[in-house]
Amino acid sequence: MTTPPARRPVVGRVDFSNPTHSVYAALAAILVSGSILVALQGGVYLDSAGVLSILSDSTALGLVAIGQTIVILCRSLDLSVALLIGLCSLVAAEIMDGRTSMVVPAIVATLAVAALVGLANGLIITKLRVNAFIATLGMALILRGLLEARYTGPAGDTPLSFQQVGYTRIGPIPVSALIVLALAAATWWYLTQSRAGYHVYAVGGSPEIARLSGVRTDRTIISAHVLCSLAAGITGLYFAARLDSGSPFVGTDGAYDLQSIAAVVLGGTLLAGGRGGIVGTIGGVLILASLDTLFDDLGVNPFFKDVVRGVVIIVAVAIYARRAVDPRRRVERSPAEAGAAP
C-alpha cells in the first residue's frame, strides 16, 4: 500500500512555498529593514504616526482589494471599481446633503447602486458571455460618461456625524481600519466556510469541472461581482466621509482598479483564479502601504516610488509563477509511488 504525501508541516514555521506565508514574511522584512533604514537617518518608522499612515493608506485599497479578491478567485476581474467608487461617494454625499437623518437611507441607496452595477457586470459576463476584462472596462466607460455629464467636481455634503467614521481613532488605529479588518474577516468566512465560497474556488479552478459537478457557475460569478461592487460602494462611502463630499474621480485618481488587482496578485492569488485568498490580499495591501510610508519617511523621489512598486509586483508574481504548475500536466509523484515499481 502506498502512502500519500503527508501535508507539509507548516505549523510554527514559515513555509515559503505557500504564497500567504511569503507575503507576511516579506511584510515583516520590509517593516524591520524599514525601521533600521529610517533609524539610520535619525527617524522612527513605526511610531504612531507611521502606523497611522500605513493603516490609513491601506483602508481604501484594502476595501477595494477585498472585493477584487472574490472576483479574481473565480477567474474574473473588475476594472469598473474605480469609477464606481466615485459614483458611490456622490450618491452618498448628495442624498445625505449634510443631514444626519439621511445617513442611513444614503448608505442603503449607495449600496443598492453598487449592487446593481455588480449585478450588471455579472450578467454581462455570464449571460452575454462577454469577457470580464471587456465587460467591466465597458462598464467603467459607461460610468465615466455618466459622471462627466453631470459633475465637474465634488458635490454633495456629508454631515459631521458621518465624517467621524472616517476620522475617529482608537489610539493610533483608525476605526475605518477596524471596519476593513471586520469586512476582511467576513469575506474570509464567506470564502473558506460557506458553500458559496467553495464554489468560488471551484469555478476559478475550472468552470467546466464545476459545472459538471453540479455547481451553478453563473450564479457564483454574478454573486462575486455583486460582492466586489459592494466593496467598491463601501469604499465610496469611506471617501464621502473623509472628503466631506462626493468626488467623481476619487477612485480613478487613486487608480484603485489596477492597484487593487496588483494588491490581490501580490497577495498570492492566482490571476487565473482558483488559488489564493483574502489573508494574502490584506498582506499585499499592507506591503504596498508600508513601502509608501517608508519612502515618504526616507524622502524618496515619488517617481522612484512607482518604479519600486512595479518591481515588487513583478518579482512577487515571478516567484509565485515558479510554483503555479498546471495540476493537470504535472502531477507530483509521491516518493512511495516512485519507488514502488516491483
Add this chain to the structure above:
Amino acid sequence: MTEHAARTGAAAATVSADRQPVVSMRGIGKAFSGVPVLRGVDLDLYAGEVHALVGENGAGKSTLMNILAGVLPADAGDVQLDGEQVVFSSPRAAQQVGITIIHQDFTLLGDRSVAENVFLGREPVRAGRVDRARMIAETQSLLADLGESGISPRTAVRRLPVAKQQVVEIVKALAVDARVIAMDEPTAALADHEVALLYTLVNRLRERGIAVLYVSHRLREVFDLADRITVLKDGALVASRPVRGFSTDELVRCMVGRPLSTFYPPAAGPAGDVVLELRGAGNDRIHGVDLELRAGQILGVAGLQGSGRSALARALGGAEPFTSGEVILTGQARRIRSPRSAARLGIAHLTEDRKGEGLALRQSVRDNTLLVRRSALTRASRRRLGEVDVAALLRSVELNTTRYDGDVAHLSGGNQQKVVLAKWLAAHPSVLLVDEPTRGIDVGAKAAIYQLLRDLAGRGAAILMVSSELPELIGLSDRILVMHDGRPAGELAAGASEEAIMALATGHSTEMADKADDRVPR
C-alpha cells in the same frame, strides 16, 4: 443488420417480461456540427446489473453516456427513468435523480482537497457553514471502503499520483446516492492492483442494486464484469445481449465489422538507417531513455497514462525539452530546445491535444497548413524546399474538402488531423512524432491515417507513434517501446501481445509477460 436488430428485440423482450429497467433510452440521436455520432440507439439499464457498452473509439460510447448523465442534450429520442420520461438540462439534474458519471478525463480540481472534490457542488452545510468535519469523515469512510484509507481527505488532489486521482474520482461518484453509475474507461489509468480493486468495487455496486453502465474497450474486463453487453459501431446499435450470448470472436467482429488484417496496412520493406538516436536522455518527467528511430520504421510507444509516453514525444518535439542525455540526429549531436528548433531539424510533432495544441481553430485550413512553414523554417530552407502547393499537399493527405478558406474548426476530427499532418509535411520532416493520432476519429478516417503514416514511413520517414490503444500499436508498429514510471521498461517486436505490453507497462518484467494471463485479476 436486420439480423442483429431482431436479436436485440428478442433479448429485450425476454428481460422486460419480468422487470422494468431503471433507465430506458430509446432512439437516441446526436450530431456534432452536422456529423452524426449517434443514430437511433436504444439502451436499457437494470438495477443490480453491470451493462457493458463497447465499440471502437468514435463509435459513440462516450456521447451516449454523456447524454444519459445530462452533460449533452440529445438531438432525437427520449430517456425514461422508472418508466417516466425525463429530460436532463444539466449534470446536476441527472445527479439529483441518482444518475452519475465517472468521466474519462478527470473532473477534479487540483488545488482543492480530496474531500472538497468529493463533495463539490453538494457540500453539506450546518448552521450556514460548510460541515468540513462531516465531509472529511464521509470521504474517509468511502476511501476505507475501497481499501484506500492511505489517501488523506485533506490532501490537495494535485499532490496525488494519477492512479490515486482516479480513486478520488470513483469516490466522488459514489458519494452521490447513485442509482445509476456510468463509468467511462475507468481502468484507463489504473495499475493492476487497482484494477482488481475496481472489480471488487463494481461487484459491490451490483450487490447494492445499482445499475452500472461500464464503457470499456478492454474486452477481458467486459467479460469479467458485465451481465449484458451492448455494441455500438459508427454511432449505431449493432447488438445488445446478455454476456453469455457472446463469444470473444463474435464480439470483436461486431465491434470492428471487418477483418483486422485490412484495417492496418502491412509493414513496408526493411528498415533503413538510424535517423535519430537518444542516449540516456531525460528531463523532470522521463529518465534514461535510449532509443533508435530508423528511416521507414514506425516505433510504437506504449505505457499507462502518466508513464512518460507523451512526455517522450513532447521532449523530442521540443515542447518540454530534454535536460540531460544526448540527441543524435543523422550522426550529429543536437540540442532540441523548443518546437521551433525541432521543426528546423526536420522533426514534426503531432500533439496529443489536437484542438488545443495542433490547430489554430479559428484560422483557415490554408493558414493552418502553412503555419509551421511560415513561422518556424528559415528563409533559406523555405527556398530550398521550394513553393508549397497547398492543394496538392492537402490532396496528398486525402483531405476531402475544397474549402481551404473555411475555418478549420468546422472540419471533422479526422479531417482536422489530416490538416495537422499536412502542416508538418509542408516542412518536409524526416522524423514524425505522432501522439494519439486517431483519438476521437471515426473508423474510416482512422484507416486513412494508418495508411498515410505507413506510406510516409515507406518514403523514408522515421515515425514515433504514442498511443493508448493497444490494437493500434500492435497493428501498426514495427517495434514497440513500453514506458513505465518515466523510464523505458522494454522493447517488443512487431506483433507483441496485449498481455506482454501491459505486463511491461504495469511494471512487471518481460519474463512475467508470458504468464500475464494468470496474473490478471479474476
